[in-house]
Amino acid sequence: MKVINKMFVIGTMLTSFAPMAAVDLTLDRNIAALVVHGEEVGFSISKADKFDFENGRNQIVLRVEQLVSNLGEKEKFNSYPIVITFDAEDVSLNVATKSPISRKEHANAFQKNPQFVITDETGKEVQVKQDVLPVLSGISRDYVKELNRYNSMNSINLATVTTGSEKTKTESKRSSEANQSLKMVEYWYSKASANDKSQFSDWAFDNRNEQDLISIEGSKPVEMASYWFAQGSVEERKKILSWLLEQ
Template sequence: MKKSCLALVTGLLMSSSAFADSLLSFQTEIVPQVVNSKAVDNGIFTDVDQIKIGEGSNQIGVTIGQIVFEDGKRRKFDSSLMLMTFEAADEDSYQLSYKKMRTIEEANKFDKSPTFALTNGSGEPVDFDLVVIPKSGFQGFNDYEKQVVSYNKLVDAGTASTTAAVTASAVPSANGVAVSEDIKTQFSELSRDEQQQFMQWAMQNLK
């Protein structure tokens, strides 16, 4: 009986260690909003500066909230949603940071073309994909989870359904199928940056 219990406990420990989470820590000004299409519960009085992530592909949506100077006065800058995708190893730790901005001009430039540093527990840089999802409405009322879900639908559809429907609505045709196929071909010929710009535009114009 004792051997059976010991074997059970050992099995549970091995099982839990096999699926241990990794940790992603954030610079103070970086606010995690969405993790793998699920909203992060950032309270009014508490900030989330560390989250658990699983092994494999992870998609993290963050915003930047920082004080900058505009016309000699201090003001709060809130960025667009930055959506990052990267591969995490098992039981590792990661740190996401960026170079703080001083002026509103620097902040606006960063908002259009952000630069982050993602490192692992050994301090080595980690590759990641990054896309900026434009602001929509008032910052405090943005539904970031919905924005990410909408963006992922565009990505999953590739150039079909959602993406094609948006463009087709702007260019009416008697033959919707032909238009969709043409859009697919044109989209596939775009560069990665051009595809991201198109998807950002499509999200802003979804009906």
């Protein structure tokens, strides 16, 4: 299927959908979320980079996770966790670092002044409260406890989130489950050859409206990617098709 046809399909599918959340926050690729809606973000194969919030005061704990070059070798850089408190209504926000981080000296410079840049859809910088999340005593870090302590010490009240509530836990679980097919398709797609990727992509677009799909026979990446696409809901398939257009 030609790219132009795929783009037409996606455009048609998305025109009937309006955003459900009042505030959405998108992270640049080298930034990872540690705590969202008062809940710690668990490990996943595909890192989430977009989060929805209600209007009002919200919080998120982030850090830079980036491979950096050091004397010809690559090493993983994890920055200090930074808690961001922001007040926003009906807006799309983006979080980025002030400058690229690709070398060890860049990472060291960020650690000396760990601040993110938050902008709205027009590119205008939005002022938020940012602090390095203080460490509590213990063998390992508990970001949720640390955040609770931070909020208590700074008299920060969140109008839209009750930290640790059953509602928050349920919503976080639903969000994680809803993205399972997309995460697995991304994972197996990354393992596929160029020919396999093309085969899977064409198959996915051609069969987007089929209810009972049978996975493709072939290499393991293609079989597994097609299996997870077939398992996805209508909304998940739309996300997968949108993602495929970006590859």
